[in-house]
């Protein structure tokens with residue numbers, strides 16, 4: 001197997017140009033992220049809902065405990081990978097986005113990776129932490145351009161890397177405002193990655209690596225992404241069926257059992273589509289009869305459920321999935337879930353990818 005090129009993101013150079021994508025709620029916690037960082041990739045802790053099973057969480061202190069849980073998670077992952085590269089994934093759509101970014105930086109994380117909305121103010125929150133790399137997630141050149149211009153004008157800062165995540169295959173919330181964009185080839189990696197590389201070279205005239213995400217499973221997929229101009233890949237779904245993944249075993253079991261017919265795209269209360277497994281919860285939602293639980297903490301800056309009560313509380317649904325509750329959880333997946341056939345270890349996946 002040939003050696004993969006070196007990926008430098010800001011001041012950080014992982015051994016391999018492979019990022020494990022942040023997966024919330026708590027699917028990628030300190031254990032998975034620490035193991036990936038220790039194996040030479042970038043391990044990413046998902047910040048969303050990180051307070052949910054903290055012993056001090058009592059409902060009304062959600063935002064305070066998010067900060068405490070974040071600091072603890074970074075510390076635990078760092079202990080597992082003292083020399084590894086660790087990221088925190090913060091969704092720009094979160095109410096406490098600024099507090100989560102700052103607490104992750106204070107806890108000593110190496111980079112903040114941020115999507116689910118455009119992270120327009122991210123450099124403001126990381127300004128006191130020059131070692132922390134800032135990495136937006138986009139699905140189009142247009143979105144990247146908006147970020148590059150705003151950051152340049154307001155903060156004199158460029159992204160340290162840009163993740164392009166294609167809605168065609170990725171898991172969780174998708175970078176598409178409309179349902180029809182989810183399958184639009186204009187949002188494929190083949191269409192967006194080369195255009196973004198060209199835009200960075202010719203318009204921005206800077207050295208910003210592009211990282212491809214969505215549907216990456218094996219070394220062939222990685223090599224194909226690199227041939228498009230990417231200098232790194234981000235993978236989510238493949239890391240779920242590992243011993244180290246932080247989710248309940250029943251979450252992993254659901255991945256192992258999934259077939260193509262089980263994968264659906266639904267409109268999430270965040271107002272964007274999300275890819276998930278068809279289960280009793282999703283079936284009920286599709287037929288218009290989800291009985292949702294009370295809002296946990298007004299955790300989203302835009303929440304259709306809080307506004308109209310017509311959808312469901314996504315925080316509760318994702319926590320239920322993390323805890324393995326098949327009937328009541330929202331099980332986010334990438335379309336590669338059909339390739340999950342056996343449990344693996346993080347080290348095993350890295351051996352398979354890099355030899």
Ligand SMILES: Cc1cc2nc3c(=O)[nH]c(=O)nc-3n(C[C@H](O)[C@H](O)[C@H](O)COP(=O)(O)O)c2cc1C
Pocket residue numbers: 020021022023024025027046048089091114115116137165169170171172173213214215216234235236237238331332333334335336
């Ligand atoms: C269970 C699950 C949860 C996810 N949660 C998040 C999240 O909290 N924030 C985010 O930016 N991306 C999230 N993602 C997207 C992943 O980080 C990753 O970029 C994407 O799944 C890559 O595609 P792949 O799964 O085909 O490898 C999630 C994906 C999955 C499967």
